[in-house]
Amino acid sequence: xxxxxxxxxxxxxxxxxxxxxxxxxxxxxxxxxxxxxxxxxxxxxxxxxxxxxxxxxxxxxxxxxxxxxxxxxxxxxxxxxxxxxxxxxxxxxxxxxxxxxxxxxxxxxxxxxxxxxxxxxxxxxxxxxxxxxxxxxxxxxxxxxxxxxxxxxxxxxxxxxxxxxxxxxxxxxxxxxxxxxxxxxxxxxxxxxxxxxxxxxxxxxxxxxxxxxxxxxxxxxxxxxxxxxx
Amino acid sequence: xxxxxxxxxxxxxxxxxxxxxxxxxxxxxxxxxxxxxxxxxxxxxxxxxxxxxxxxxxxxxxxxxxxxxxxxxxxxxxxxxxxxxxxxxxxxxxxxxxxxxxxxxxxxxxxxxxxxxxxxxxxxxxxxxxxxxxxxxxxxxxxxxxxxxxxxxxxxxxxxxxxxxxxxxxxxxxxxxxxxxxxxxxxxxxxxxxxxxxxxxxxxxxxxxxxxxxxxxxxxxxxxxxxxxx
Amino acid sequence: xxxxxxxxxxxxxxxxxxxxxxxxxxxxxxxxxxxxxxxxxxxxxxxxxxxxxxxxxxxxxxxxxxxxxxxxxxxxxxxxxxxxxxxxxxxxxxxxxxxxxxxxxxxxxxxxxxxxxxxxxxxxxxxxxxxxxxxxxxxxxxxxxxxxxxxxxxxxxxxxxxxxxxxxxxxxxxxxxxxxxxxxxxxxxxxxxxxxxxxxxxxxxxxxxxxxxxxxxxxxxxxxxxxxxx
Amino acid sequence: xxxxxxxxxxxxxxxxxxxxxxxxxxxxxxxxxxxxxxxxxxxxxxxxxxxxxxxxxxxxxxxxxxxxxxxxxxxxxxxxxxxxxxxxxxxxxxxxxxxxxxxxxxxxxxxxxxxxxxxxxxxxxxxxxxxxxxxxxxxxxxxxxxxxxxxxxxxxxxxxxxxxxxxxxxxxxxxxxxxxxxxxxxxxxxxxxxxxxxxxxxxxxxxxxxxxxxxxxxxxxxxxxxxxxx
Numbered sequence: 001x002x003x004x005x006x007x008x009x010x011x012x013x014x015x016x017x018x019x020x021x022x023x024x025x026x027x028x029x030x031x032x033x034x035x036x037x038x039x040x041x042x043x044x045x046x047x048x049x050x051x052x053x054x055x056x057x058x059x060x061x062x063x064x065x066x067x068x069x070x071x072x073x074x075x076x077x078x079x080x081x082x083x084x085x086x087x088x089x090x091x092x093x094x095x096x097x098x099x100x101x102x103x104x105x106x107x108x109x110x111x112x113x114x115x116x117x118x119x120x121x122x123x124x125x126x127x128x129x130x131x132x133x134x135x136x137x138x139x140x141x142x143x144x145x146x147x148x149x150x151x152x153x154x155x156x157x158x159x160x161x162x163x164x165x166x167x168x169x170x171x172x173x174x175x176x177x178x179x180x181x182x183x184x185x186x187x188x189x190x191x192x193x194x195x196x197x198x199x200x201x202x203x204x205x206x207x208x209x210x211x212x213x214x215x216x217x218x219x220x221x222x223x224x225x226x227x228x229x230x
Numbered sequence: 231x232x233x234x235x236x237x238x239x240x241x242x243x244x245x246x247x248x249x250x251x252x253x254x255x256x257x258x259x260x261x262x263x264x265x266x267x268x269x270x271x272x273x274x275x276x277x278x279x280x281x282x283x284x285x286x287x288x289x290x291x292x293x294x295x296x297x298x299x300x301x302x303x304x305x306x307x308x309x310x311x312x313x314x315x316x317x318x319x320x321x322x323x324x325x326x327x328x329x330x331x332x333x334x335x336x337x338x339x340x341x342x343x344x345x346x347x348x349x350x351x352x353x354x355x356x357x358x359x360x361x362x363x364x365x366x367x368x369x370x371x372x373x374x375x376x377x378x379x380x381x382x383x384x385x386x387x388x389x390x391x392x393x394x395x396x397x398x399x400x401x402x403x404x405x406x407x408x409x410x411x412x413x414x415x416x417x418x419x420x421x422x423x424x425x426x427x428x429x430x431x432x433x434x435x436x437x438x439x440x441x442x443x444x445x446x447x448x449x450x451x452x453x454x455x456x457x458x459x460x
Numbered sequence: 461x462x463x464x465x466x467x468x469x470x471x472x473x474x475x476x477x478x479x480x481x482x483x484x485x486x487x488x489x490x491x492x493x494x495x496x497x498x499x500x501x502x503x504x505x506x507x508x509x510x511x512x513x514x515x516x517x518x519x520x521x522x523x524x525x526x527x528x529x530x531x532x533x534x535x536x537x538x539x540x541x542x543x544x545x546x547x548x549x550x551x552x553x554x555x556x557x558x559x560x561x562x563x564x565x566x567x568x569x570x571x572x573x574x575x576x577x578x579x580x581x582x583x584x585x586x587x588x589x590x591x592x593x594x595x596x597x598x599x600x601x602x603x604x605x606x607x608x609x610x611x612x613x614x615x616x617x618x619x620x621x622x623x624x625x626x627x628x629x630x631x632x633x634x635x636x637x638x639x640x641x642x643x644x645x646x647x648x649x650x651x652x653x654x655x656x657x658x659x660x661x662x663x664x665x666x667x668x669x670x671x672x673x674x675x676x677x678x679x680x681x682x683x684x685x686x687x688x689x690x
Numbered sequence: 691x692x693x694x695x696x697x698x699x700x701x702x703x704x705x706x707x708x709x710x711x712x713x714x715x716x717x718x719x720x721x722x723x724x725x726x727x728x729x730x731x732x733x734x735x736x737x738x739x740x741x742x743x744x745x746x747x748x749x750x751x752x753x754x755x756x757x758x759x760x761x762x763x764x765x766x767x768x769x770x771x772x773x774x775x776x777x778x779x780x781x782x783x784x785x786x787x788x789x790x791x792x793x794x795x796x797x798x799x800x801x802x803x804x805x806x807x808x809x810x811x812x813x814x815x816x817x818x819x820x821x822x823x824x825x826x827x828x829x830x831x832x833x834x835x836x837x838x839x840x841x842x843x844x845x846x847x848x849x850x851x852x853x854x855x856x857x858x859x860x861x862x863x864x865x866x867x868x869x870x871x872x873x874x875x876x877x878x879x880x881x882x883x884x885x886x887x888x889x890x891x892x893x894x895x896x897x898x899x900x901x902x903x904x905x906x907x908x909x910x911x912x913x914x915x916x917x918x919x920x
Contacts, residue, residue: 036880036881111891118817127404143901172899194339194341198341198342199345202346203895204433209349209350357569358606359633417497417498420496424496424569424571428571431575432576434575452605587863589863589864658801665811682837
């Protein structure tokens with residue numbers, strides 16, 4: 001099996017930098033209330049080699065350090081690190097193999113996004129920030145057992161059907177989000193929980209006003225293409 | 231295009247002071263759970279020149295410093311600062327141009343205020359603190375696409391119809407609040423979310439008792455005119 | 461008007477100690493999410509003189525210090541301190557004058573307690589911790605305008621009707637709580653919000669099982685008389 | 691009555707280590723919003739002697755230190771420590787006496803778990819993390835008055851009926867959780883609140899999709915036996 005020594009100096013430098021990034025983003029999961037105890041993880045794919053950096057399994061967030069992050073290949077095989085990789089690594093790896101434009105993946109069980117997932121309902125688009133960030137409703141993916149490639153395949157299939165959404169709510173499970181890097185994936189996870197919570201609360205009031213598809217298109221186009229960053 | 235050097239020493243000093251204030255108030259948005267990731271911004275208009283200080287676009291709150299705040303004129307054109315101004319700057323600028331008594335503006339997507347906004351319903355007045363702070367229900371403004379003066383105009387039109395309210399819930403979007411300075415606008419944003427959350431919870435219980443308009447008038451008069459500060 | 465110099469050295473020492481206690485308890489209001497911005501206050505009555513120590517009006521919690529706490533007599537007249545006393549001081553003072561066993565008062569607009577108050581419904585007793593702490597439902601007091609003794613009188617009348625409860629939800633306003641000192645009053649405020657939130661959530665599920673009055677009596681007797689502290 | 695001096699040096703060393711662990715885990719109760727004021731406690735049983743380490747009664751979390759933790763025998767009699775043991779000690783002790791594989795117990799009144807408890811309803815299993823951690827619904831135990839062995843007996847009876855669940859919601863009271871050590875019990879308390887909150891929110895949306903018992907079995911088997919840690 002490969003070890004980090006088999007890779008170039010540039011890759012080893014990229015691993016060091018990405019370990020810092022991925023460790024710091026796990027703190028953001030806690031800071032924005034997206035996770036409980038250890039139930040969430042972030043990864044980033046390298047640009048210089050077919051590797052990814054991800055959270056180790058079963059370590060509490062307060063004990064995470066850049067050094068404790070683990071490196072695997074795109075099959076999820078351990079390449080470097082003291083712990084074993086997160087049990088969700090095979091799902092992350094599947095996404096990277098099948099969506100070459102994706103370099104960051106985040107998975108949480110954040111409360112309101114997961115509540116929608118437990119009902120198998122997509123989140124209706126009634127917020128301008130949903131038009132901006134998701135380009136429509138937040139879609140639901142299929143129920144899949146944990147522990148095979150089935151989850152990754154369900155994520156990829158759903159995201160390809162809804163190409164403007166960086167998030168999918170896997171039924172009975174929770175959200176997976178993607179991005180051009182790990183920070184974008186974590187931002188998408190934060191936005192997913194925020195719109196899930198807001199739309200959940202709106203549903204309880206009754207009388208939600210969905211945004212016309214035409215206006216959703218305009219919002220999304222402007223946010224993604226004209227403005228760039230919010 | 232003007233730069234800060236074109237302005238008086240007094241204005242440059244005011245800019246320095248206001249940058250401190252506006253940066254610190256963004257920390258308050260996070261501390262009181264009014265924002266997620268980057269989805270909210272605060273500005274303050276200067277007294278010594280037709281300028282405003284606002285958050286830069288796309289910067290995470292933890293990275294904000296007084297120096298990173300940007301200065302624009304009241305058309306939203308950049309006058310000083312390394313980043314580009316928040317994408318909501320044209321709305322802030324429109325409000326300042328049309329409401330000369332306003333020197334602070336805050337915009338968030340805070341969860342419960344935005345949930346009410348997604349249903350197009352104003353928040354009924356059943357709390358003495360609503361009488362105090364809003365002088366009645368928190369009003370809803372029209373649906374408007376992002377990226378033109380339409381949002382600012384919708385905010386101003388609604389606030390002029392409800393002159394006792396420092397807040398308007400823009401339909402499908404979120405709250406905008408105003409004040410005599412940025413701190414007052416942020417306080418109004420905090421109070422808007424608090425009454426939105428409380429009244430939302432009360433609605434779920436059923437049987438909300440609204441306060442008689444006459445009593446709302448007495449509460450508001452005393453709070454705004456007799457007592458001054460709470 | 462009296463000043464602190466008119467009082468004994470023992471009283472001046474007690475004032476110093478109580479200022480520390482009351483300032484620190486305002487931090488607890490923030491830490492346990494019982495307040496938003498400035499909407500809550502705590503006071504403690506002195507044992508050595510007919511004085512009370514309370515929060516100054518209109519000061520944000522992060523700026524509070526022991527020195528900034530103000531001292532008033534039991535009519536609410538300022539005796540010592542740079543700011544003016546909280547606008548709720550007359551209510552605190554009324555309670556101390558009419559309930560001589562009370563040496564601490566806390567008032568908040570905490571979210572779920574205030575939601576119950578907006579519906580005029582007392583919180584049904586379906587939690588053993590309600591039996592322990594409140595000896596039954598958390599009672600509702602009358603609607604009263606702010607700015608006179610009417611609020612204090614409404615609080616006292618209701619608490620005398622429900623002598624086991626340290627809390628009353630003033631209709632359309634929020635909770636007032638009492639205790640043998642300020643810490644006990646703040647603990648009661650925290651417990652009031654917690655049971656308000658929990659029972660609110662239980663109501664949404666439906667099928668709440670209230671505790672039999674006989675069992676409530678047993679819980680309350682044991683907690684208050686046998687065990688002492690939890 | 692025994693004192694710590696009656697025990698071996700190894701036991702005294704284990705007490706020192708466990709006091710550190712148990713004190714630190716009380717901070718986790720606060721960090722993950724599982725408790726309000728003092729309403730929750732954690733204990734760990736020793737391996738070298740029939741003793742347990744638990745929170746002292748009536749001390750606020752911010753004042754807890756390893757030294758303030760108290761040691762009792764498995765009848766709940768004080769063996770070491772300045773304060774008196776938590777009023778829930780007899781329940782913890784009963785659990786240890788009747789479930790010899792358990793070395794950690796946690797009790798909270800966490801909001802949403804306690805809301806389910808107030809309705810006497812178990813939490814339906816519609817989340818893969820419930821399959822993983824609980825192997826089915828989170829069960830409800832009987833209503834029991836505080837202050838005797840009745841609570842501990844109710845906890846043990848229910849957990850023996852649902853051997854895959856580390857948690858029981860005692861009716862009208864709140865959750866008790868167990869584990870191979872105190873950390874595992876606190877993790878179970880955190881997971882209990884998280885699934886209680888998520889499933890509560892899902893119920894409000896309506897149309898919850900429960901997971902087929904067969905799939906629950908597969909999830910639980912994999913998580914507990916194949917993967918080990920998450």
